[in-house]
Amino acid sequence: MKLCIDKADCVGNARCAAVAPELFPLDDDGYIAVSEIDVPPGSEELARRGAKACPERIIVIEE
Amino acid sequence: MAVQMSPLTEKPAHIGDQLVYDFDLFADPGILTAPHDRMLEIVAETPPVFWTPRNGGFWVMRGHAALFDAARDTETFSNDFVTPELAEKVFAALPPDIGHIPSAVPINMDPPMHRVYRMPIQGVFSPKHINTLKDSIRDLAAQLIDEIVGQGECEFMHAVAEPLPVIVFLRMLGLPVERLAEYRELVRAHLADAGGGDPVASIVKAQHIVESMTPTILERKDNPQDDILSMLWGIEIDGQPVTLQDIQNYGLLLFIAGLDTVMNGIGHGVRFLAAHQDVQAELRANPEKISDATEELLRRFTFTVPVRRCTRDVEFYGAHIKANERVMMLLPAADLDPQEFKNPEKFDMAREERVHIAFNAGPHRCLGSHLARVELNILYEELLKRLPAFSIPEDKPPVFHGGHVLGVDTLHLKWSVN
Numbered sequence: 001m002k003l004c005i006d007k008a009d010c011v012g013n014a015r016c017a018a019v020a021p022e023l024f025p026l027d028d029d030g031y032i033a034v035s036e037i038d039v040p041p042g043s044e045e046l047a048r049r050g051a052k053a054c055p056e057r058i059i060v061i062e063e
Numbered sequence: 064m065a066v067q068m069s070p071l072t073e074k075p076a077h078i079g080d081q082l083v084y085d086f087d088l089f090a091d092p093g094i095l096t097a098p099h100d101r102m103l104e105i106v107a108e109t110p111p112v113f114w115t116p117r118n119g120g121f122w123v124m125r126g127h128a129a130l131f132d133a134a135r136d137t138e139t140f141s142n143d144f145v146t147p148e149l150a151e152k153v154f155a156a157l158p159p160d161i162g163h164i165p166s167a168v169p170i171n172m173d174p175p176m177h178r179v180y181r182m183p184i185q186g187v188f189s190p191k192h193i194n195t196l197k198d199s200i201r202d203l204a205a206q207l208i209d210e211i212v213g214q215g216e217c218e219f220m221h222a223v224a225e226p227l228p229v230i231v232f233l234r235m236l237g238l239p240v241e242r243l244a245e246y247r248e249l250v251r252a253h254l255a256d257a258g259g260g261d262p263v264a265s266i267v268k269a270q271h272i273v274e275s276m277t278p279t280i281l282e283r284k285d286n287p288q289d290d291i292l293s294m295l296w297g298i299e300i301d302g303q304p305v306t307l308q309d310i311q312n313y314g315l316l317l318f319i320a321g322l323d324t325v326m327n328g329i330g331h332g333v334r335f336l337a338a339h340q341d342v343q344a345e346l347r348a349n350p351e352k353i354s355d356a357t358e359e360l361l362r363r364f365t366f367t368v369p370v371r372r373c374t375r376d377v378e379f380y381g382a383h384i385k386a387n388e389r390v391m392m393l394l395p396a397a398d399l400d401p402q403e404f405k406n407p408e409k410f411d412m413a414r415e416e417r418v419h420i421a422f423n424a425g426p427h428r429c430l431g432s433h434l435a436r437v438e439l440n441i442l443y444e445e446l447l448k449r450l451p452a453f454s455i456p457e458d459k460p461p462v463f464h465g466g467h468v469l470g471v472d473t474l475h476l477k478w479s480v481n
Contacts, residue, residue: 017190026191055418
C-alpha cells in the first residue's frame, strides 16, 4: 500500500500524525514532510485511518 | 439576557425570496438559550446557503460541503472583509488624533501575503512546540481546579475556563502574569463588544489591547527571553526586519484569537459533560477515550463563525452571490449537517465520520488548533480526575451569547464535597 500526498495543500492540521505519528512524519512547523509513504505490512489499517483523518482530504491511498 | 435584534436590511433584488431566513447572529433568542439546538433547527429549515436581513445583510453558509469548498477558495472568498464602502464610512467617523490603527494580522489577509505573515509564527504553534507546554498547562489546570474542589459549586467560566487560556497566553507571549487581572478585564471588555456595532469603539479597544503589551514588547527587544514576543524581534517578513507595529499586530491577533475561543470551547464541552452523567462515568472509567470525546465535543459544539467577503459574482450552492457581499461561515451548523454526519445531533465518541470543521479548513485553518486541543484534553482529564460527578444546578442554567464566537457567559456547576 502506498500513500500519495498533495503536499502543497497541507495546512498543518496534523490529524494524520495524531492517528499514527510513526507513519506520517511532520516537519518542525507541523506540516507533512513527505509526498509519498510506503506503508509497512501490518500498518494498513492505521494508514487508512490516518488518510481518512485529513480534513483537507489530500492523502490518497494506492492499494 | 436579552440582546436587541439588529435592524432589518432591505433584500437586494437579485436574491430570491426562497433564500431569505431571518437570523441575527448576535441576538437570536435561540442562540442565547441553547445555541446548538438553534443550529439544528437552522439546518432543518434552510438551504445550504441562505440570506439574512440582519446584521447589515449577510449570506449565511451552513452546508458542510459549501463551507469546505469556500474555505479552500480564498480567491472567491476573501478574508479582507472590510469592503471599500465600509472602510470609507469608518475612516470618516474616526477622530483625527486616533493614532495608529492596529490590525489583527494575518487573519484579515489573503494568500500570498497571508502566508508571508503566518509563516514566522507557525513554529511556536506547531505540535512539536506545543507538546513542550503540556506539563505546565497540566499543573495550571490542576491548580485552578484544586482551588474549587472544596466549594461544592462554582461559576466555572470565571473560576477555570477563562483564567486557564489567559494565563497560558500570557506565559507564551512573555507578558507579566502579575497583570492577570488587567488582562482579564481587557478580555471582558473585548467580549462585551457583542454586536460589533461601533467601529470606532472597536478600534479604541484594539488600541488598549496593544497598549497593554507595548511596554513588554519594547523590553524584550533589549532583553530577550524564551517567549513569543522575544522571538518576534528576530523574524523577517518578506525579507524585511520586523517592525514594532508588526509585533503589535501579531499581539492583537493572538490576543483576540487565543482567549475567548478556547475558554468557550471549554465552556461548551464542560456544559455537555455536566448534563450527561453517563458520559462522565465512561470517561472516568476510560480516560484513554478523552481525546475521542474532545474531538466529538468539538464537532457537536463547534462554536466559531468566521466571515468572508465575496470577491466576484458567483453561483454557489444554489445562491447567486455578488461581489463585495459578505458571508458568515456558520461552522457550527456545518458540523451538524446530516449530509456529512449520520445522526449529527447524537454525541458519539466512536462515530465513523469524525473529521469536523471546528477549526475551519484551507489556509486559514486555526493556527492555534494544536494548543486548543492540548488545553481542552488536559482540562477534561484534570476535571474528571479531580472533581466527582458534577452537574448543573436547576436554578442556575447556563447563559450563552451569540456573535462570531458562540460563547458561554456563565456555567454554574455543583458537586458533592466529602
